Amino acid sequence: xxxxxxxxxxxxxxxxxxxxxxxxxxxxxxxxxxxxxxxxxxxxxxxxxxxxxxxxxxx
Numbered sequence: 439x440x441x442x443x444x445x446x447x448x449x450x451x452x453x454x455x456x457x458x459x460x461x462x463x464x465x466x467x468x469x470x471x472x473x474x475x476x477x478x479x480x481x482x483x484x485x486x487x488x489x490x491x492x493x494x495x496x497x
Contacts, residue, residue: 449473450471450473451472451477451478451481454471454472454478455468455478455481455482455485458482459485468482
């Protein structure tokens with residue numbers, strides 16, 4: 439799916455993550471609607487940890 443994203447496509451969970459990152463939906467709403475709750479939870483966790491340490495993280 440990485441190559442597909444470069445072509446302008448993304449998964450539903452990637453869209454949910456972007457909405458969460460932009461603070462347009464809550465953590466709970468993102469997980470409630472995710473196709474893969476565990477994958478999205480991990481992505482959000484890694485993003486939050488990198489934000490806390492000031493490290494740049496690419497979704």
